[in-house]
Every structure is written in structure tokens, then in C-alpha cells.
Amino acid sequence: xxxxxxxxxxxxxxxxxxxxxxxxxxxxxxxxxxxxxxxxxxxxxxxxxxxxxxxxxxxxxxxxxxxxxxxxxxxxxxxxxxxxxxxxxxxxxxxxxxxxxxxxxxxxxxxxxxxxxxxxxxxxxxxxxxxxxxxxxxxxxxxxxxxxxxxxxxxxxxxxxxxxxxxxxxxxxxxxxxxxxxxxxxxxxxxxxxxxxxxxxxxxxxxxxxxxxxxxxxxxxxxxxxxxxxxxxxxxxxxxxxxxxxxxxxxxxxxxxxxxxx
Amino acid sequence: xxxxxxxxxxxxxxxxxxxxxxxxxxxxxxxxxxxxxxxxxxxxxxxxxxxxxxxxxxxxxxxxxxxxxxxxxxxxxxxxxxxxxxxxxxxxxxxxxxxxxxxxxxxxxxxxxxxxxxxxxxxxxxxxxxxxxxxxxxxxxxxxxxxxxxxxxxxxxxxxxxxxxxxxxxxxxxxxxxxxxxxxxxxxxxxxxxxxxxxxxxxxxxxxxxxxxxxxxxxxxxxxxxxxxxxxxxxxxxxxxxxxxxxxxxxxxxxxxxxxxx
DNA sequence: AACCGCTTGTCCACAACATGGACAGCAAGG
DNA sequence: CCTTGCTGTCCATGTTGTGGACAAGCGGTT
Numbered sequence: 323x324x325x326x327x328x329x330x331x332x333x334x335x336x337x338x339x340x341x342x343x344x345x346x347x348x349x350x351x352x353x354x355x356x357x358x359x360x361x362x363x364x365x366x367x368x369x370x371x372x373x374x375x376x377x378x379x380x381x382x383x384x385x386x387x388x389x390x391x392x393x394x395x396x397x398x399x400x401x402x403x404x405x406x407x408x409x410x411x412x413x414x415x416x417x418x419x420x421x422x423x424x425x426x427x428x429x430x431x432x433x434x435x436x437x438x439x440x441x442x443x444x445x446x447x448x449x450x451x452x453x454x455x456x457x458x459x460x461x462x463x464x465x466x467x468x469x470x471x472x473x474x475x476x477x478x479x480x481x482x483x484x485x486x487x488x489x490x491x492x493x494x495x496x497x498x499x500x501x502x503x504x505x506x507x508x509x510x511x512x513x514x515x516x517x518x519x520x521x522x523x524x525x526x527x528x529x530x531x532x533x534x535x536x537x538x539x540x541x542x543x544x545x546x547x548x549x550x551x552x553x554x555x556x557x558x559x560x561x562x563x564x565x566x567x568x569x570x571x572x573x574x575x576x577x578x579x580x581x582x583x584x
Numbered sequence: 585x586x587x588x589x590x591x592x593x594x595x596x597x598x599x600x601x602x603x604x605x606x607x608x609x610x611x612x613x614x615x616x617x618x619x620x621x622x623x624x625x626x627x628x629x630x631x632x633x634x635x636x637x638x639x640x641x642x643x644x645x646x647x648x649x650x651x652x653x654x655x656x657x658x659x660x661x662x663x664x665x666x667x668x669x670x671x672x673x674x675x676x677x678x679x680x681x682x683x684x685x686x687x688x689x690x691x692x693x694x695x696x697x698x699x700x701x702x703x704x705x706x707x708x709x710x711x712x713x714x715x716x717x718x719x720x721x722x723x724x725x726x727x728x729x730x731x732x733x734x735x736x737x738x739x740x741x742x743x744x745x746x747x748x749x750x751x752x753x754x755x756x757x758x759x760x761x762x763x764x765x766x767x768x769x770x771x772x773x774x775x776x777x778x779x780x781x782x783x784x785x786x787x788x789x790x791x792x793x794x795x796x797x798x799x800x801x802x803x804x805x806x807x808x809x810x811x812x813x814x815x816x817x818x819x820x821x822x823x824x825x826x827x828x829x830x831x832x833x834x835x836x837x838x839x840x841x842x843x844x845x846x
Numbered sequence: 847a848a849c850c851g852c853t854t855g856t857c858c859a860c861a862a863c864a865t866g867g868a869c870a871g872c873a874a875g876g
Numbered sequence: 877c878c879t880t881g882c883t884g885t886c887c888a889t890g891t892t893g894t895g896g897a898c899a900a901g902c903g904g905t906t
Contacts, residue, residue: 331636332892333595333864338640338657345661349668355882364866369884371864374593378600379696388883392665395600398694398701399607400662401672402720403654410663434660435641441663458664594863595893616854626895631855633893650854853902863893873882 333371336363340371344381344390346439346458351389409543410442412576413534416545416569417444424562426549429455431468431531433542436484437461438469452527452548464504465495467519467531468544473504474511475533475541481508498522516563521551528554532566535574545570595633598625602633606643606652608701608720613651671805672704674838675796678807678831679706686824688811691717693730693793695804698746698753699723700731714789714810726766727757729781729793730806735766736773737795737803743770760784778825783813790816794828797836807832 343360344352352360358368372390375381379395404410413430420428421444430442437460445451455466463469463476463484473481485501492499499522511517519529531546545566554562605622606614614622620630634652637643641657666672675692682690683706692704699722707713717728725731725738725746735743746753747763754761761784773779781791793808807828816824 331632331639334599334633334636334640337596337599338637338642341642341661342657345664353882365883366866366885367864370593371596374596375600377593378596380600391668392661394665394669394694394696395604396658396661397665397669398662398696398703399603399654399658400660400665401703402607402701403656403659403662405611405719406653407656407659432656432660434656439660439664441660457667617852627854628856628895628897629893848906850905851903854900856899857897858894859896860894861890861892863891865887865889865891867888868886870885871883874880876877876879 336361336367337371337375340368340375341380341392341396342460345392345396346460347390348453348456348458351384351387351391353389357390409534409573409577412573413442413543413545414444416573417442420444420545420547420565420569421446423565424547426547426553426562427451427455429468429546429548431466431472431544431546433463433472433544434460436463438463438466438472438544440468446547446549448549448553450550452524452550454524454527455529455546455548461495462491465491465499466523467517467529467546467548470504470507470511470517470519471531471533471544471546472541474508474517475535481505495523514563515567518554518559518563520554526551530554530559530562530566532563532570534570534577537578543573545573598623598629598633599637602630602637603642603654603658604722607654607658608722609652610715610718610720613646613649613653615650616652619652671796671835671839674835675704675805675807676706678835679704682706682807682809682827682831683708685827686809688809688815688824689713689717691730691808691810693728693734693806693808695725695734695806696722698725700725700728700734700806702730708809708811710811710815712812714786714812716786716789717791717808717810723757724753726751726754727761728785729779729791729808729810732766732769732773732779732781733793733795733806733808734803736770736779737797743767757785776825777829780816780821780825782816788813792816792821792824792828794825794832796832796839799840805835807835 339361343357358365361368372381376383379393382391382393417428417430424446425448426446428444429440431438431440440455440457440459443457461469463473485504516530516532521528528551529546529548531544533541534543534545536542547562601623605619620627623630634643638645641655644653644655679690679692686708687710688708690706691702693700693702702717702719702721705719723731725735747766751761751763751766778792778794783790790813791808791810793806795803796805796807798804809824
């Protein structure tokens, strides 16, 4: 989080931070005070920056509700950038199949630095759903099934670096997120190929995930399923894990097949 | 271009400008000097800002070539924003049909302030192609068939405002872009429904376009076709125009059908 | 080799610019 | 009526961004 920003560019860091905060907010948008709180900046500063960003079209300010959203310019730039980073088209059919066959909600997350960001969601048919995860939500690697699935296939040195945060992660996401318990989970994940999150973030809200690998065989994305504990009993985990791995492999393969140009 | 930036936010404007410049560059990326030139800022400033943006993941700097690209963070944010602005999924099939049936290249552009931005491109089968237009390219409204098609269905006051510089903004893209000639084109466009750009930007490079309307009946997007003059003879224009209008109507309709929530 | 033109990367004195404390105005709730 | 929490704005302050200037690298031309 505390990047050593390039010298002479404080604002750029702040702007990026604000964009991320607004981006990870749920569909209804975020209000100013929440952004102030999340950013740790003073209110006038946030106010001014948000308005400038809105003037550039990077953010949108709903006049009635006062809520802030990502703006059209971000959408436009992102659409252009997507030509270089396209994976969603490949992943969406997999998510649909996962949701259809399991009844749970299925997600695609992408690794972004030391975090995962949820990109796509397909709701399952099962009537009880968790709303911990949705498009734009970020978790540090090691938290939530997507981040665990990815982390399990990172080099040891990387894992060590990520876990060595002096307990900040555990403090934010619950006492279950100690370095030791995460390591144990990664161990099991490496053996099975898929990971299980037994309600670590929110009690009763379970998840499973499997990593998708880029052309250099780095775990860059993850598929995951979420639902309530009762739907993730041990006897069903094997079935769900197999499905996740199948779909993850499919995507990994398709990514490899693509001509490496563009 | 010269927006009255919100007070106390010079950098935000600069940052947004840099993102746009990098975003509209072709696939190979842009080099620093070109960005300096395009932005009108001094080199150290651009250098510093670009590096900060890259540190935040908003830009990407290819180490070998030195080229700048839109970064993963933009992609991620854009993917999240796309939930609010989705049109590409609706438009892609139309573009495909247009390209298949005509052999020309088909494009989707979106209105963004006083410009259009090209979002999607589907190459046609015809072996001679123009590369004036590609994803990320921006033209002022009134230039290129997409911008003309959109402008033709804007309120008169809006049109006046856009042209009250005598077409100076448009004239950057060729001497044919005077206010009078643009008005004449808009006139014809309103009658036909579709617009024809008879090589105004680049001699011999023709285009045709039709507007797509949002739920408030504003022309917010445009479909367009481009190709060489010989493929846009009067007798073929009617055929191409009819196809464009059909597909544009299809998309407009689908947009209207969508539940207005999310 | 010496020179040129063009590039990237870095420094630092200067002052322009972003900053944030403070205040006004408004709406909702007790 | 007072309190709480919000949005929007001002402006003195000094932190922060700025850009002129210089160093160094690279490839081509004479």
C-alpha cells in the first residue's frame, strides 16, 4: 500500500488511490466521507481531487445521491487497454459453466501487485448468496480463495515477502490470517491444485479457488466459487475442485494458444 | 481541450491528458518525446508524471523499447467501470456482421465530451485497409464519420457551440473541415440517417457512419465503416448506409430494452 | 576519431501549486 | 432548538511539483 512513490508526484499516488477506492466500491457508488476515511486524506483535499477527476471524466458524481462512481473516461481507457490484457472473453464462458453446474456464484479475479481484484462475477442459482465479493473488490494476496490460489503458485521468496507484514493483514481481515495458517493452507492448495477458504473472512461464507496461469506460467488470475458453509462440505469439495481446475486449465490453455503478438 | 480545470488540481488535468495521449496511441505504444510534444509540457515534468503513473500501474513502460502503454490498473478499473457502461457486448455482433457483409472494416466509437473515441474494430476482408482509425483514437465531433453521425443528431445549440471556432478544432484534421462544409454534411446526414466522409481526413480514405442512441435518445455512439474511395461509390453507398442504419437501430433498441437498473 | 542529433535519466533552486484548518450553510434526527 | 454530519468554499501557508540545465549513452555521418 505504502508505495515508494516516484519523487515529485504525490498527487499521482493520491489520485490512483482515490480511483482504486472508488473502483472497489459496490454498484451504488461511494460517498465522500467514506472515501476520506478510506484514503486517510483530509476532506478538502479529497473533495478537490474527486472533483478534478470528475471534470476529466475519470470519475462520475451522481448529482442527487452524491455518490461517486468510476467515470466514462476510465471506461474508455480501460476498453482500449483491454486489447492488451484481454482475458474476460475467455473466462466468461467458464464462469457461466461453473455457476450453472454448481449453483454457486463464480468469479474471475486478477492479480494486481500484491492484491487481487475481482473482475467478473456470475451469480449462481442457489438462493443464499454472499456479497463479500463483487467486481472491483480488492484483497491482499493470501486473503480470500482467489488470492490463496494464486499465492500457492508463487515462488517461495515472494510468499515470504508477502507474509512478512507484521500481522497487518491478520488485523484487517481477522485472526485466521496469520502467516502460519496461510502457509498451511498454501501447502494443501499445492497438493490439491485448488484452495478452500473455510469462512476465514466471514464466518459461514466459504469459497474455493483455482489459479489461471499466463504464458510465462505465472499465476496471474484465479477462478473462484463462493457460498455458504453447508454447500462446501468435504464430500462436495472434491467435485467443486475438479470443476474449478478443469475450467482454469481450459483458460490457461487458451491463453497459451493465442498468437503472442498483440 | 482547454478545460477549466477545478481549482487546485493542475496535476489531475495533466495526468488525465497523459493518459489520453497514451491511450490513443497505436498498439506499439508511444515514446516519451512524442508525449512531450503532444502534451505541450516540459520533458522532465512528463517524465516524472509518466513514471509515477507507471509506479501506480496506470501506465506500463516497456523496458527495452521505452514505449509507454496503458497499464494493468487502467485495464482493471476499466473492467469494473464497464459494468456501468457496457455497450461493447451489444455492438460486437453488429460490427462482425457489418464487416462480413461489406468486406470493409467496421468500428464502434463512443462520444466522450467533444470528442469521439474508437472503442472496437473488426477488420473486413477487403485487402486494402486504412489505418487512420483504431482503438483509442480520438477525433473532435465533426471529424470522421462517427463524429459526424453523432453530431448530426445533437441539438442545434450544441452544434453551434462545437462549430463556433469556425472549425478550427476540426481543421487540424484537414482543410476540408470548415464550419460550412461540416454543416452541409450534417444536413445531408439528417436526411439520410447515415453520414458519408468522402476522404476528408486523408484523400482516398472514405468512411460512412450511423449514430446509436442511448436511453435518453442522445446520440452517444456510432457505428462506422472505412475503406478506399472505390468501395464507396454512390451506387454502393445506399446499400452500406442501409446496413449501418439497421445495425445501429438494433443496438439502440437493445439498449432501450435493458432494465434501467445497473 | 571527432562531431552531431537525439535520446534517457537526474539534480536542485525557485515559486507555483496543492494543502488542510476553519467557517458557512443545509438537512436530518433527537 | 440544539446536535450531528454532511457539502461546498476560502485562503494563508510551505510543501510539492516544476522545468532549466547538465551528464551520459547511442547510432549515424563526415
